Amino acid sequence: MQLDLYVNTLGRHLKQRFPHRVRKLSVDGAFTCPNRDGTIGRGGCTFCNVDSFVKPHQQSLGVAEQLEQRKAEMKHKDIGYLAYFQAYTSTxxxxxxxxxxxxxxxxxxSVVGLCIGTRPDCVPEQVLNLLADYQQQGKEVWLELGLQTAHDDTLKRINRGHGLAEFSDTVAKAKALNLQVCAHLILGLPGEGPEHYMQTLQQVLALDVDGIKLHPLHVVEGSIMAKAYRAGRIQLMSQDEYVEQAIRLIQHTPPEVVYHRVAAEARKPLLVAPDWCEQRWPPITAIAKGLAATGVQGSRYCSE
Ligand code: SF4
Structure with a gap:
């Protein structure tokens, strides 16, 4: 099942913008995180272990070398790339x-643009202006802001070190410079259910974000949540539950919003649970099937 028949995926968006295939390649800029070094907090977000998105040995290489290495792994050679600064806080x-x-x-x-993953409270105006300059030079630029949930009590519980207000403020500043903003959201955070997810979606849509990255809560080794999970204090969503909620949110999203991702993937032994997050395609295929049967992206969106 081809997801982009039913969802405005990043792939579909890039096909309209470029005459050739464009892929995202993650690179590591050797950044750190203010929620770990004590500037904002210590210990980091409770779900986070940065090893889950840092490739071994990547940090010892320069950006150009990392790109060369990643490009060599690609099957198709005639393509452009978005350099994705993903690990830690890339601003x-x-x-x-x-x-x-x-x-x-x-x-x-071969790099046609940048995706910059960061925290909403870590994007000063100088950085926004720099990214806006690249965009004005014709580069495809995405500012990817981790929000996870719009509920401040949950954000506190997972030790994010920021609230919805910081996210709203940064999105407004980025949008004033015409930057494309993607919100990262997690379904299944402790204490949350379907109504929380819908409220979070509505909050980010009201801020006019251009993109959404959706994934289920999964527990990784080395995170604070791994201990809580083993102690039986955290319940995780089944694949069916996640797929049902993802479909509902996608149907309530306007068709022009770009979905950068609709599921997550992590490998054992880093992945503690749930096991279904080890497989990339089953949840994506189930989401595509569900959308094909009950309505595509935007089919239940109402702007009133
Ligand atoms: S998720 Fe991001 S902000 Fe949170 S601890 Fe990890 S690197 Fe830092």
Whole structure:
């Protein structure tokens, strides 16, 4: 089942924008995180273990070398790339350092743009202006902001170190510069259920985000949640429950919003639970089937 028949995926969006295939390649800019180093908090978000998105040995390589290495792994060669600065907080450094990192990626002629993953409370105006400059030069630029949930009590419980207000403020500033913003959301956080997910979706849509990245809560080794899960204090969604909620949210999303992702994947031994998150395609296929049967993205969206 082809998801982009029913969902405005990033792949579909990029096909309309570029005459050739474009893939996202994650690179590591050797950043750190203010929610781990004590600037905002210590210990990090309770679900986080950065090893789950840092490739071994990646940090010891420069951005250009990482890109070369990742490109060599690709089957198709005639394609462009979005350099995805994913690990830690990829705007958490002096502006000169950030500029150096992003520029290294953009100097590669096959790199057509950047995706910058970060926290909403870590994007000063200098950074927004830098990203807006790249966009004005014709690059595809996405600012990916981790929100996870719009509920401040949950954000506190998972030790995010910010609330919805910081997210709203940064989105407004980014949108004023015409930057594309993608909100990262997690379904299944402790204490949350279907109504929380819908309220979170409605909050981010009201802020006019351009993209959404959706995934289920999964527990990874080395995170604070791994201990809570083993102690029986955390319940995780089944694949069926997740698929049902993802379909509902996608149907309530306007058709022009770009879904960067609708499921998550983590490998054992890093993945503690649920086991179904080890497989990338079963939840995606189930979501596509459900949308085909009951209505595509936007079919239940009402702007009133
Ligand atoms: S999820 Fe991001 S902000 Fe939270 S601890 Fe991990 S790197 Fe830091």
């Amino acid at each position: 958490y450094a002096e502006i000169e350092y950030l500029q150096g990192m992003y520029q290294q990626a953009l100097e590669d002629p």
